[in-house]
Amino acid sequence: MDVVNGVGGAFVSLEDLHRSYQLGEARVEALRGINLQLKKGEFTAILGASGSGKSTLLNMLGCIDVPNKGRVLIDGVDILRLTEGAKSRFRNERLGFIFQSFNIIAVLSVYDNIMLPLLINPLIPASERHQRVMDLIVDVGLEPQARSLSNKLSGGQRQRVAIARALVTDPVLVLADEPTANLDSETTQQIIDVMMSMNAKRHVTFFFSTHDEKLIRQVNRVVRIKDGRIVE
Numbered sequence: 380m381d382v383v384n385g386v387g388g389a390f391v392s393l394e395d396l397h398r399s400y401q402l403g404e405a406r407v408e409a410l411r412g413i414n415l416q417l418k419k420g421e422f423t424a425i426l427g428a429s430g431s432g433k434s435t436l437l438n439m440l441g442c443i444d445v446p447n448k449g450r451v452l453i454d455g456v457d458i459l460r461l462t463e464g465a466k467s468r469f470r471n472e473r474l475g476f477i478f479q480s481f482n483i484i485a486v487l488s489v490y491d492n493i494m495l496p497l498l499i500n501p502l503i504p505a506s507e508r509h510q511r512v513m514d515l516i517v518d519v520g521l522e523p524q525a526r527s528l529s530n531k532l533s534g535g536q537r538q539r540v541a542i543a544r545a546l547v548t549d550p551v552l553v554l555a556d557e558p559t560a561n562l563d564s565e566t567t568q569q570i571i572d573v574m575m576s577m578n579a580k581r582h583v584t585f586f587f588s589t590h591d592e593k594l595i596r597q598v599n600r601v602v603r604i605k606d607g608r609i610v611e
């Protein structure tokens with residue numbers, strides 16, 4: 380893969396990103412020229428109302444969707460120039476995802492859920508898998524539940540599993556789409572704290588979306604999105 384420099388040497392660089400959807404006769408402009416740079420190790424929140432374009436933007440970074448126009452660089456890789464196979468390898472090996480609805484597998488234990496991404500990641504030797512999973516279980520505070528089935532867990536515990544699973548492959552970038560939207564305010568605070576401590580300890584770049592104004596005091600960088608544009 381060619382290494383390309385982003386604007387100002389940024390670790391993640393989104394350049395003039397446009398994405399529209401055709402809905403019958405109507406054209407929905409979900410992203411209208413997004414320019415955004417993230418530094419390595421930065422913890423950034425994107426704040427915007429429902430429908431403002433947060434998920435669309437995260438899907439571009441996650442190599443899940445492609446823009447109509449623009450450029451996406453992550454760690455020197457020009458994502459839109461990758462073949463489909465290279466893109467899915469990049470996604471599996473270099474990115475971590477955390478979702479609003481947790482998306483963990485209910486019939487597997489905490490341990491097995493966190494192990495899953497390692498089983499399909501050829502970069503990490505089998506001999507390292509167990510230790511990696513155990514380190515993350517300790518870091519997210521789920522040691523007593525390690526062998527519990529995930530369907531026995533609370534929402535906050537499920538999101539801890541999801542955070543551990545997102546981090547176990549040592550991704551360069553973790554994307555979290557409204558990870559606290561289904562949690563009460565106390566649990567929300569705990570989940571933000573876990574993500575921030577992971578960011579501090581492992582120097583992983585985090586980008587997470589929220590519509591919750593209360594969260595903006597917690598994080599060191601907030602960008603606002605409105606009608607598909609970054610507004611501050």
Ligand code: ADP
Pocket residue numbers: 400401402407408409427428429430431432433434435436
């Ligand atoms: P958010 O995550 O901030 O709630 P989204 O990125 O999901 O916002 O949506 C931004 C806009 O794009 C909305 O108007 C939404 O209706 C529209 N949109 C998103 N995905 C699609 C799609 N697959 N087809 C049509 N319109 C879509």
Ligand code: MG
Pocket residue numbers: 433434435556557
């Ligand atoms: Mg969304």
